[in-house]
Amino acid sequence: MVKVNSDLIKDIKKYGAFDVSKCFNCGNCTAVCPLAKADSPFPRHLIRRAHLGDKQAVLNAKGTWLCYYCGECSKTCPREAKPAAFMAAARRYATAHADVTGITKLLYKFPVLNFLVMSAVAVLFGLFMYAQRLHVRTGEKLIEVFNIPFEYIHWFGIGVMSVAVVTLLAGMVIITLRAGEIQNILKLYKEAKRPGRNVMFAGEFIKTAFMSIMREMFAFKRFRDCDTDKNEIVWYLKPWLVHSAIAWGFVGLFLSTALNFLIKDPAIRVALWYPPRFIGILSGVMLLYGTSVVILKRIAAKEINYKDSVFADWWLILTLWFIGLSGFVMTMLVYLPEVDRNTADLLFVIHVAPAMLVVVMIAFTKLAHVFYRMHALFVYELMGNLKSHITNP
Ligand code: SF4
Ligand code: SF4
Structure with missing residues (x-):
């Protein structure tokens, strides 16, 4: 009761x-x-x-x-x-409530705090990186306090990202426990595995649930099932397509950055089809397209699903749009014959500081729900299949 x-x-x-x-x-x-x-x-x-x-x-x-x-x-x-x-x-x-640190709750409930924290972290990242670039290039120290030994920066970065990853993993454990019935299902499974009884190996259920999530991630099956305005919205403005452009654009930019980091010292002005550059440009265009459509739809507020955005929704979409736009301008500048180094440094910082902010805050913003949604769907599918197979073998 x-x-x-x-x-x-x-x-x-x-x-x-x-x-x-x-x-x-x-x-x-x-x-x-x-x-x-x-x-x-x-x-x-x-x-x-x-x-x-x-x-x-x-x-x-x-x-x-x-x-x-x-x-x-x-x-x-x-x-x-x-x-x-x-x-x-x-x-x-x-x-x-899946975030053990409680930061997400505070950021959702207090938009002013959200704005102040995000702005402060982005400005700090920006100042720090600009100081580092100036220092590396000219030996000049922009702000003494930012002249920190590289290994400290390295370990601080690893520490911050570890907190984000551990928070996301803890959130997934919490969601698994919320799905409930684990003990119940394990008991049923043990009982059902009596000699002579044909019970599928648990691995098969994991594979089935995993494949279902892959279909969701790559073919957006449920999201497309949710497309009820089949003839009212042109295909290139469909919510599932627009959101997929944002999601894959973000993942592609992350991949391109990681590839650039792994392939040490590539020339700045590489051919456009050089894999990290090509993936970066394609992903940037996808991100810019998807975020621009969402922003315009939210401003127009004609479609019901774009009417009730909260501050956290606006903050994320505007930041992603800005990352896409600044990345696009920066890439264009690379191919111009004469670019002033100070302008290039400034643009680099303006592009990378919000990108770093989004990655560092990934576990505490709306982006966390992407991981939690996929994980929850996997767990519920697995539990459901196991339970129905055990109770109706
Ligand atoms: S918005 Fe409403 S109709 Fe659409 S999937 Fe959610 S609950 Fe169902
Ligand atoms: S009143 Fe509206 S929200 Fe409530 S059950 Fe009916 S349709 Fe759903």
């Missing part, structure tokens, strides 16, 4: 979902949702649990990760309670 706790819905509203209290539980939203399933009847069920104050039900819900925010449910809500915005807020809530 659940004791009603009205504080939960107030807390979730700090992550968005400002109109959800108008819901009168009719179920229209679940009936039209293309991704709701019998075992996860969202959004109605989740909204109900949130109103009752059942925190565990909200945090453990598979539907939080299944929803791709197509907005179809909000179109049919007779009370204008915006169930799609509630699902987005529940996802932010679940993401923030």
Whole structure:
């Protein structure tokens, strides 16, 4: 039995979902949702649990990760309670509660703090890198405090990235535990593996779940199923395509940077088809395209799924857009005959400082949900397949 706790819905509203209290539980939203399933009847069920104050039900819900925010449910809500915005807020809530450091919660709940922290870290990165470049080139020290021995910088960088990676991994463990039933399933599996009983090897289930996630990552299967406005939106503006351009653009830029780092000392003005440069240009164009479309759609606010963005959504998309644009300008400059070194240094810093900020803060921003979503879908698929095979062999 659940004791009603009205504080939960107030807390979730700090992550968005400002109109959800108008819901009168009719179920229209679940009936039209293309991704709701019998075992996860969202959004109605989740909204109900949130109103009752059942925190565990909200945090453990598979539907939080299944929803791709197509907005179809909000179109049919007779009370204008915006169930799609509630699902987005529940996802932010679940993401923030998977972060053991508590930083994500603070950044989501306090937009001013978010802005100050992000700006301060970006400016610090920028000043530090500019000072380093000047120092390396001319021996001049821009700011004495930034003249830090290289090994300190190296280990500090490794330390910061380790915190981000450990936080993400801890979040995945938390999501695995939230999926529940691990002990139950292991017990059933042990019992089912009696001699003479044909129970599939657990590895086969892992493979099946893994392949399903690969289809999601590369073919965007569920995201495309969520495309209900089949004829209303031209193909190059479809949300699944635009978001894929952003995701793969970001991954491609990361890969290009890593390749540049591994292939030591490549010439700056290499041929355009030199692999790291080619991947970088292609990814930059994808990132710039995807982020520009999202920004314009959010400003226009005509499509329901672009209407209820919170500060963290705006911050991320504008930063990614800026990284794409500054990277594009920087690459163009490389191929111009005469470029002033100070201008080149400045542009480099303007491009790399926000990129470093996004990577360092990856576990504490909206980007974390990309990892958590894929992991959660994998775990729920694995658990579901195992359970159904054991109980109906
Ligand atoms: S959110 Fe709207 S459509 Fe969904 S149950 Fe509530 S009132 Fe009905
Ligand atoms: S936004 Fe789309 S996927 Fe999410 S609950 Fe509503 S209808 Fe379903």
